[in-house]
Amino acid sequence: MRLKDDAKVEAIFNATIELTGEVGLNRLTMSAIATRAKIASGTLYIYFNGKEQLLNNLYKRLISEGTLSLLPAITHLPIKQQIFNIWSSVLKFRMDNTSEVAFMHEFRYSPLISDKAKEMDKEFVLHVLRLLNEGKKELIVKDLDNDVLFPLLYGYVDNLARHLTHKKIKLTPEIVRQTFQVCWDAIKA
Amino acid sequence: MRLKDDAKVEAIFNATIELTGEVGLNRLTMSAIATRAKIASGTLYIYFNGKEQLLNNLYKRLISEGTLSLLPAITHLPIKQQIFNIWSSVLKFRMDNTSEVAFMHEFRYSPLISDKAKEMDKEFVLHVLRLLNEGKKELIVKDLDNDVLFPLLYGYVDNLARHLTHKKIKLTPEIVRQTFQVCWDAIKA
């Protein structure tokens, strides 16, 4: 018997990301994915039950690469330092993987997304919320509800990366520094 | 002869907004729109050339309601006050019109959007950028590039409104105050 080919899954995922960037989720077709991945359309159904499953699997994979793997291993640094590290790596990831991020964004707000996929980044969010809470305990972060603080960090990084990418502005250490300063001023006590 | 019926356009727009919220742009069909608007599918094509035109027209209408009309008439207030007024009205608009905002968001990042529609909010953005520039001149706003400052305001309001809506948190004057304070601390010199 023959075994499934990991390289094919990669090719399928890459094709999906590329095509979504080019034509969007709406006009993304299974046959286009197959052609781009250099396989037959039927083969897609050997690897995935259908379009939704394919997209959800890709999304879950990207979320784990784009969030969990960015959490720093070292957790004994000062809070501000830890938040800076996360800010910096998330911003860098989003600037370095624009097609992937575009896919994630479009998919996240589409009705194709499954509940399970939606929950994938929960662990990452929880980590940041814990940091904010510790910061409040140490009196270095504003004593405001996380529902008010978290959207600032998330909304800013999301929009900033999109904006810089759109205007073809390269991410420099200076920009990382400046934007973190803006963030920190926003949330610091 | 018979005249076109403005109320029908309204019904079509409302149906489109509702349905997009329920099933998303992907599964939004012309027949569903027609049924919901209580008209025949063919009638849609009397009012619009097709799906793209319908969606783009709706988007343009919503943008002008959701941005330009929110710009304050009075322009002689202090910069900080003006920014607060805009912050407050944009946040309120976004919390009060969640279906419309969801449509706008999904459509904006879809490939169906026309270049002209994309430019609709330019005037609004320019107004805010002018305010930021004046703030810098008065030394009350950080002397950073607008490419760094603007995404904070836009990203935060966008994400905050979505987050509060999702968690069914009502917008109180206290939240408006707190979130503006966060913003202002972020951008103030």
Place this chain on the structure above:
DNA sequence: TTTATAAGTGAATTATAATTCACTTATTTG
């Protein structure tokens, strides 16, 4: 080697949804 099994194929099928059009109806205007 052989063979059993599952991957791989892509034309054909099926499903879905956009759009058209021959016809009916309402309303304006002379």
Place this chain on the structure above:
DNA sequence: CAAATAAGTGAATTATAATTCACTTATAAA
């Protein structure tokens, strides 16, 4: 009121894209 014109209808058509399946190939295991 009658005629003209454009709105309004929805079944039929057309377009598009998901999915299937009878068949071919590759390869792991005997």
